[in-house]
Amino acid sequence: MKPRIAIDMDEVMADIEPKFQKIYEREFGEKITRDDYWGQKIYETRDETRYIRDFLHDKGFFRDLEVMPDSQEVIRELMEDHEIFITTAAMEFRSSFEDKYDWLQEHFPFLHWKNFVFCGDKSIIRADYMIDDHVRNLESFQGTGLLFTASHNIHEDRFTRVDNWQQVREYFKTQKAK
Template identity: 25%
Template sequence: MRKPIIAVDMDDTICQLVKRAIYHNNKSFPTHLLHYEDMVDWDTTHLRHPDSTHEVFYGRPGLFEELELYDEYVVEEMRKLNDAYDLLIVTAAEPKTVLEKWKWLQMHMPFIKLEQFITCKRKNLLTFDLLIDDGPHNLIPAFEGGRKVICIPHPWNRQQREQYGFPQMSSWKGAKLYIDEMLLPLGLHI
């Protein structure tokens, strides 16, 4: 019998990307300060200084290596998931950020092996039993396709959380038990 496949996003799911990008934006453009609560959409052009393009906001060299863990529980819970399930890290990445993301994973979660690390923007093309993500563009196709999802709540997914009623996880504390309970009715519990 195969282990259930759990696909886990990186940015703003197991690490804090937007908060760090805001920090650097606010240092570089103090006349156009951003706040986490203002990030209500993926298109943030209306919030930034004209010189703070998508490339500038997310393209700072080394940004992805300096990200903080999502919370104090994420490493241990990811270790438990890795032991119990077929765990995949599925993250959108620009070619220049792939190595940074891999280095971050190895620094914080060295139990994740290279064959578990997939860079992909169109996650709905992959096979998984459960997706843990913050991106509505990933959660909606999986949910509508009949797959289990867990939404990591952020201001940019509030509308979709309300519309679709996604199961949510605002902390990684107890994540393994929560996931076990979600997969039990499918006969996928480990």
């Protein structure tokens, strides 16, 4: 039996930051860069930016997110020696389900729909590894958690960190060599 990897979607496979940067610029008439909100989420920068988070509830928000560089190639490679499951907390944002499903079908057509897990609480996930940007999901995970770097988790040091998909590739090459 192949080892299982549970992979989060938002901020791991799908780059949400450029979309939020565009919304911020449209709403406030000024550009914002990653350096401006490094260490927090973009909508946590000022009290008046908090409502930007509400856009996550809009139908279509998740449909046109950019693909994280190298994620497609590395996930395809990982499939050779691992079972891959995309585990996304779609229930928090009701309208995201269809968008996320369609996004996965478009950008990761080599993944079977049976390997998509749309859930609310990721503590139910049983796998050997989980790649996620949210510490709360890794804290309750029973396997090995890999923290995918995002602006909001840079101060976290309890989990093995991967900054990008090239580092994910290297991590699993090292595991295979053991």
